[in-house]
Structures are given as C-alpha cells and as structure tokens.
Amino acid sequence: MDLSYTPEEEEFRARLREWLAKVLPSLPPKPSPDDWPGRRAYDLGWQRMLYDAGYADVHWDASPTVRLIFLEETEKAGAPYVGANFVGLLHAGPTIAAEGTAEQRARWLPPVLRGEEVWCQGFSEPEAGSDLAALRTRAYRDGDEYVVTGSKIWTSHAEVADWCELLVRTDPSAPKHRGISWLAMRMDAPGVTVRPLRTLAGSTEFAEVFLDEVRVPVAHRVGEENDGWRVTMVTLSFERGTAFVGEVVACRRVLGEIAREARACGRWDDPVVRRRLGRLNAEFRALWRLTQWNVSEAESSGGVPGVGGSVFKLRYSRARQELYEAAAEVWGVGALDLDQGWVTDRLSSLAYTIAAGTSEIQRNIVAERILGLPKG
Amino acid sequence: MRFQLTEDQRALRDGVRGLLARRFGAEALRAAVERPGLDRELWRALGAAGFFSLRLAEAEGGVGLGLPEAVLMFEEAGRALLPGPLAATHLAAGVVPGAADGEAVVTAVGGGGLVEWLDAADVVQGDVTGAVPMRSVDPLTPLWRVPVPDSAVEPDPLFLLLTAAEQLGTAVRMCETAVQHARTREQFGRPIGAFQAVKHLCAELLVRVEVARAAVYAAAVTADPVDVAAARLLADEAAVRGARDCLQVFGGMGFTWEADVHLGLKRAWIRAERGGSNTESEDLLAGELLIEVG
Ligand SMILES: Cc1cc2nc3c(=O)[nH]c(=O)nc-3n(C[C@H](O)[C@H](O)[C@H](O)COP(=O)(O)OP(=O)(O)OC[C@H]3O[C@@H](n4cnc5c(N)ncnc54)[C@H](O)[C@@H]3O)c2cc1C
Numbered sequence: 225m226d227l228s229y230t231p232e233e234e235e236f237r238a239r240l241r242e243w244l245a246k247v248l249p250s251l252p253p254k255p256s257p258d259d260w261p262g263r264r265a266y267d268l269g270w271q272r273m274l275y276d277a278g279y280a281d282v283h284w285d286a287s288p289t290v291r292l293i294f295l296e297e298t299e300k301a302g303a304p305y306v307g308a309n310f311v312g313l314l315h316a317g318p319t320i321a322a323e324g325t326a327e328q329r330a331r332w333l334p335p336v337l338r339g340e341e342v343w344c345q346g347f348s349e350p351e352a353g354s355d356l357a358a359l360r361t362r363a364y365r366d367g368d369e370y371v372v373t374g375s376k377i378w379t380s381h382a383e384v385a386d387w388c389e390l391l392v393r394t395d396p397s398a399p400k401h402r403g404i405s406w407l408a409m410r411m412d413a414p415g416v417t418v419r420p421l422r423t424l425a426g427s428t429e430f431a432e433v434f435l436d437e438v439r440v441p442v443a444h445r446v447g448e449e450n451d452g453w454r455v456t457m458v459t460l461s462f463e464r465g466t467a468f469v470g471e472v473v474a475c476r477r478v479l480g481e482i483a484r485e486a487r488a489c490g491r492w493d494d495p496v497v498r499r500r501l502g503r504l505n506a507e508f509r510a511l512w513r514l515t516q517w518n519v520s521e522a523e524s525s526g527g528v529p530g531v532g533g534s535v536f537k538l539r540y541s542r543a544r545q546e547l548y549e550a551a552a553e554v555w556g557v558g559a560l561d562l563d564q565g566w567v568t569d570r571l572s573s574l575a576y577t578i579a580a581g582t583s584e585i586q587r588n589i590v591a592e593r594i595l596g597l598p599k600g
Numbered sequence: 601m602r603f604q605l606t607e608d609q610r611a612l613r614d615g616v617r618g619l620l621a622r623r624f625g626a627e628a629l630r631a632a633v634e635r636p637g638l639d640r641e642l643w644r645a646l647g648a649a650g651f652f653s654l655r656l657a658e659a660e661g662g663v664g665l666g667l668p669e670a671v672l673m674f675e676e677a678g679r680a681l682l683p684g685p686l687a688a689t690h691l692a693a694g695v696v697p698g699a700a701d702g703e704a705v706v707t708a709v710g711g712g713g714l715v716e717w718l719d720a721a722d723v724v725q726g727d728v729t730g731a732v733p734m735r736s737v738d739p740l741t742p743l744w745r746v747p748v749p750d751s752a753v754e755p756d757p758l759f760l761l762l763t764a765a766e767q768l769g770t771a772v773r774m775c776e777t778a779v780q781h782a783r784t785r786e787q788f789g790r791p792i793g794a795f796q797a798v799k800h801l802c803a804e805l806l807v808r809v810e811v812a813r814a815a816v817y818a819a820a821v822t823a824d825p826v827d828v829a830a831a832r833l834l835a836d837e838a839a840v841r842g843a844r845d846c847l848q849v850f851g852g853m854g855f856t857w858e859a860d861v862h863l864g865l866k867r868a869w870i871r872a873e874r875g876g877s878n879t880e881s882e883d884l885l886a887g888e889l890l891i892e893v894g
Pocket of ligand 1: 344345346347348349350352353354355377378379380381429430575578579580581582583584585796
C-alpha cells in the first residue's frame with residue numbers, strides 16, 4: 225500500500241503545473257453555455273494547446289497514474305473541462321485504439337488528439353435506453369456500404385459533432401445481443417438530421433438524431449459485423465471506468481467554496497450545516513482514495529477498466545447530487561436564481577444517476593458480475 | 601503509486617484469516633455467546649502470532665511492521681467478530697508489560713466514557729472511578745460507563761483507525777453473509793438474490809464496503825487525523841448500515857438469536873460509540889475545508 229508517486233511521475237506533475245500556470249491566464253474567455261459553435265471552438269482550441277505541449281495523448285498512451293495526475297492537476301488549476309471532446313477522447317477514441325484496425329486508428333485518432341474533430345455517442349434510442357441491446361436502428365448492406373435508418377436520442381454534443389460512434393442492428397433475425405455492429409458515421413452525411421432537445425437546465429446539451437438511409441462505408445465498422453455488443457462493452461467500460469475521475473477533484477473544490485460561502489453568510493454557525501459539509505468532505509476524500517485504488521489496480525492489471533467502475537459511479541453520482549443539495553441549504557433562496565453559476569451545476573447533477581447507465585442498472589451489474597447473484 | 605496490497609500484506613492477511621478461522625470460526629463464536637468471558641488462551645495465541653506486537657520494533661521484541669499491516673489484521677479480527685479490547689491492548693504493546701505477547705489484557709476508557717471488558721482487564725488506561733456496569737447490548741462485549749467522562753480527552757487517532765478497520769471487517773462479513781444467503785434461500789421458486797430489491801441491497805452493501813476500504817487503507821498509509829476521521833465515518837456507516845441491510849436480506853431468520861447477523865450489528869453499534877460522538881469527526885472534517893482553501 226503506497227500513496228507516493230515515482231520521481232518521474234512527480235516530475236510530470238511539476239512540469240504540467242508550471243505549464244498550466246503559464247498558459248491558463250492567456251486563454252480566451254469562456255463562451256456562453258448556449259453558444260455551441262463558440263463552445264466547440266473553445267474546447268477544440270484547448271485540446272490543440274494540449275497537443276502542441278505534448279499532453280494530448282495522456283488519456284490513451286500514458287499510464288493510469290499519469291492520467292490521474294493530469295486530471296487532478298488540470299482540475300485543481302481550473303483548466304477547461306474536456307467538454308465537446310468527451311466522447312472522442314474518453315470513450316470512442318480508446319475503443320478505436322483497442323478494437324480498430326491500424327488504418328482506422330490512423331484515420332480517426334490523430335484528429336481527436338489534435339483537436340480537429342468532435343465525436344458523439346449514438347447508442348440510446350427512444351425504445352432502447354437501459355435495455356440498450358433492444359436497439360432497432362437498422363443497417364443493411366449495399367455493396368461496400370451500410371444503409372442506415374432509424375433514430376437515436378439523448379445524443380450529447382450532436383449539434384457540433386463530426387463523427388458519431390453508432391450502434392446499428394445488422395442482423396434482425398439474431399438474438400438481440402448478437403446482431404449489433406459498431407460504426408463510425410459522419411454527422412454531415414446526407415440523411416442525418418439533428419433536432420436539439422432542451423434539458424431541464426434549459427440548455428440544448430443533447431439532441432435527437434434521425435437517420436434516413438444514411439450511407440456508411442463498411443470500412444467504417446469497428447470490430448466484426450454483428451460483434452458490436454462486445455465492442456460496446458469496451459466503450460461502456462471506458463465511459464464508466466475512467467471518465468468521471470477528474471470530476472471528484474472538482475467536487476472537492478466546490479465543497480471548499482460552499483464552506484467559505486457558509487462562513488461568509490453566517491450559516492457556518494449552524495452545527496447541522498457544518499456536520500453535513502464535514503460528512504461530504506469524508507465522502508469526497510474517500511471517493512478520491514477509491515479512485516487511487518482503482519487506478520492502481522488498472523495499472524497492475526493493464527488495459528480496460530473493470531466493473532469496479534460501477535461501484536465508483538454508484539457512489540459518486542449520488543454524492544455529487546448531495547453536494548449540491550448541501551449547497552442549496554447554504555445558499556437559501558439564492559438556490560433559485562439561475563444567474564448563480566452553480567445553480568446550473570445543481571441542475572446538471574441530476575443527470576449523473578441516469579447518464580452512462582442508471583444507478584439501478586449499475587446495481588444490477590455490481591450484484592450480478594461482482595457478487596455473482598443470479599440474473600433476474 | 602501502488603495503492604494495492606503487496607504480496608507480503610496479502611500473505612499476512614491470509615495468515616491471520618486462517619488463524620482466526622481455526623481458532624474462532626462460526627462454532628467458536630456461538631460457543632462464546634453461550635459462555636461469555638475473555639478467552640485467555642486465544643489472547644495468548646494472538647500474542648504469539650504478533651497481533652499485539654506487530655508495530656513494535658524488532659529490537660523491542662516486536663514484528664516491526666507498520667500501520668497498514670495492523671489495519672489488515674484488525675480488519676480480519678472485525679470480520680471474525682473476535683471479541684475483546686483488541687485495539688487498546690495493541691496500542692499498549694511496548695508500554696504496558698505483557699501487552700505485546702498477549703499475557704496482559706488492556707482496556708481503555710473510550711470516547712463518551714465507555715469502557716469495555718473492565719472486569720477481564722489486567723490494566724485499565726484512563727480514569728474509571730465510579731464506573732457502573734451496563735447490561736451490554738452485545739453478548740460478547742461487557743460494558744461499563746464512567747459517570748463523568750473526561751471530555752477534554754481527545755480520542756487517539758490510532759484507536760479510531762484500528763476501530764475503523766474492525767468496522768470494515770464486520771462490514772465485509774455482513775456483505776458476504778447477505779450474498780451467501782441471497783444465493784441459497786429460495787422463495788417463489790427461485791433464489792431471493794434473483795429479485796432486484798434484494799440484489800440492490802447487496803450491491804449497496806458492497807459499495808459501502810469498497811468506499812470504506814479505500815478510506816481506511818489510505819488513512820493507514822498517511823496516519824493523518826483528517827483521513828482517520830473520514831475513514832471512521834465511512835467504516836461506521838459500512839458496518840452499521842451493512843448489518844441492518846444484511847438483517848433485512850435474512851428476513852425473519854435475521855431477527856433470531858441463532859443467525860449471527862445481530863452479533864455484527866451490536867458490535868458495530870458499540871464500536872461506533874468507542875471514539876466518542878460522530879460530531880467531532882464531522883467537525884474536524886468541516887474545519888479542514890476552510891483550512892484547505894485558506
Ligand atoms: C445528460 C445525459 C446525456 C446523455 N448522453 C447520451 C449520449 O451522448 N449518447 C447516448 O447514447 N445516450 C446518452 N444518454 C442516455 C442515457 O444513457 C440513458 O438515458 C440511460 O441509459 C437510461 O435510459 P432511458 O433514458 O431510456 O431510461 P429507461 O431505460 O427508460 O429507464 C427509466 C427508469 O427505469 C429504470 N429501469 C429501466 N430498466 C430497469 C431494470 N432492468 N431494472 C431496474 N430499473 C430499470 C431506470 O433505472 C430508470 O430509473 C444521456 C442521458 C443523459 C441524462
């Protein structure tokens with residue numbers, strides 16, 4: 225049991241810190257949440273800066289520990305969040321790196337790293353959310369192309385994406401987990417229509433995507449035809465396993481801000497408030513330790529994160545919501561004012577027990593795959 | 601960073617687990633409930649295995665290991681529901697003669713003025729003037745109360761941490777027990793573990809165990825009082841809530857004296873009081889939020 229870092233890792237941390245201190249003050253102002261082209265440009269611009277400084281591939285090629293240091297330091301320094309690059313960097317990219325051919329890796333990975341292309345995730349459908357394998361979007365083969373028809377929903381960043389990691393049914397007669405394929409689809413292909421959906425936070429974070437006879441080259445299939453479910457499991461393990469790690473650091477920062485605010489507005493004298501914040505501190509400290517534990521395990525086993533990610537996600541998604549409930553107690557009526565930046569964060573936190581697999585689904589995974597309880 | 605058990609630590613844990621399974625398995629636990637009293641022979645066996653002298657330097661006749669190893673041993677003790685003032689005796693090794701090798705039984709006044717095993721102890725640390733026996737909720741932990749506890753005495757972080765490690769072990773046991781029962785008990789023609797309501801209770805049991813484990817092990821590495829406070833809160837939660845959920849999974853059988861579930865719950869309750877009230881730990885953690893941000 226060791227929580228110390230190697231000299232090389234410490235050196236990486238120091239170098240990164242120095243670089244962040246130098247470049248962050250020169251960043252352009254953050255675009256408003258509804259300015260989608262502006263957000264795309266901003267997120268890609270940040271990725272380009274990381275690329276030029278040699279940090280772009282930290283999510284893929286670096287060791288899990290170096291990735292942890294990267295996420296910790298960028299978050300502590302208040303660097304931009306991955307934003308629109310979330311899917312490309314954190315799960316489509318790693319999936320292509322793990323499952324794609326040499327050609328596919330050469331085609332898709334460098335533009336993600338250089339901050340040139342944005343990806344989105346077209347998994348969920350109106351009739352296939354938790355029961356993802358029930359998806360109906362059809363793809364039949366026509367020469368060396370697939371012809372895709374159907375619709376996707378809750379597709380985050382669809383408005384600004386260049387590519388979509390798309391799940392389609394290529395064999396309707398096979399059992400539902402068997403007939404699925406994983407495709408990379410261009411979002412500007414003829415037949416793709418994006419209709420933004422308004423979230424409860426008022427923004428258009430995600431969208432419905434309609435696909436009408438969209439042609440996708442067979443060469444854009446990652447993995448074998450009808451073997452897409454296995455590839456999907458790889459994608460989901462990246463999504464659940466590592467994608468939320470940096471956010472724990474952000475939550476600890478927010479908790480500190482809430483404590484300061486409580487002191488400033490007199491709520492700190494209320495022992496109930498103090499105890500609540502103290503408990504949350506215990507919670508986020510423990511979640512950070514669990515992160516370090518999981519990262520060490522990933523480091524020793526090498527490769528794709530395991531189902532341990534579900535354990536983390538279950539607790540983290542709840543804690544994040546409790547964090548903003550505590551904030552609301554401190555802020556009082558201010559918690560109803562959308563002009564307070566963190567009120568939007570409170571609203572966004574409601575998605576965490578739903579997106580990337582609901583808490584109920586995660587509990588099923590923990591019970592069946594870790595504890596070995598029978599399937600229902 | 602290698603925040604995982606080393607080979608040696610794994611071997612140590614397995615060794616202690618094996619010893620406790622032989623010396624204090626399910627039968628012994630039941631027998632102890634029928635005939636309460638501190639088993640001196642077992643205490644000496646623990647001493648011989650280095651349970652109390654583990655962190656004592658080799659030059660002083662100890663094993664020369666650290667807090668992480670002690671925490672692993674205490675986790676196993678908690679998993680076995682091993683009775684006795686283990687933490688107090690461990691912390692007295694090298695200070696109280698005979699504690700290190702298990703010849704002496706040492707108890708201490710815990711937070712809130714609670715004293716365990718006062719009648720069986722050879723040495724008591726703290727002021728027990730006027731101590732009054734209680735009819736202890738846990739058949740395996742006799743209890744006394746000191747009428748006016750010395751509120752100025754801060755609980756020793758190591759005492760809190762070793763207690764948290766015991767809580768973690770008990771939480772592990774409760775999770776294992778619940779899962780085992782959910783796999784075998786059948787209702788409506790299938791194992792109850794196939795029903796989602798039961799499955800989800802079990803999943804949450806595991807989540808609390810894993811979060812507590814990360815916190816307890818990290819506190820063992822850093823020995824930082826704030827880490828210890830966090831570990832303590834999460835381990836208490838894992839053990840107490842875990843035992844209650846395990847009882848729920850057991851249904852009516854869980855409410856009986858025969859099922860060991862109540863023993864886990866009662867011990868977890870007592871340990872949660874050992875370090876004084878939770879409020880102090882929560883306040884410490886709250887205060888740290890202000891320090892950290894300046
Ligand atoms: C902010 C946000 C962003 C998202 N981004 C994307 C994206 O980019 N790409 C994408 O493909 N998807 C995305 N999603 C979709 C997300 O993955 C789904 O919402 C999620 O998997 C749940 O599916 P559903 O919404 O259809 O709910 P349903 O599956 O209809 O579930 C409704 C309720 O029933 C419960 N339930 C369902 N099945 C079971 C069961 N077997 N046992 C117990 N309870 C059950 C659920 O837990 C939930 O409480 C996003 C969602 C959100 C909220």
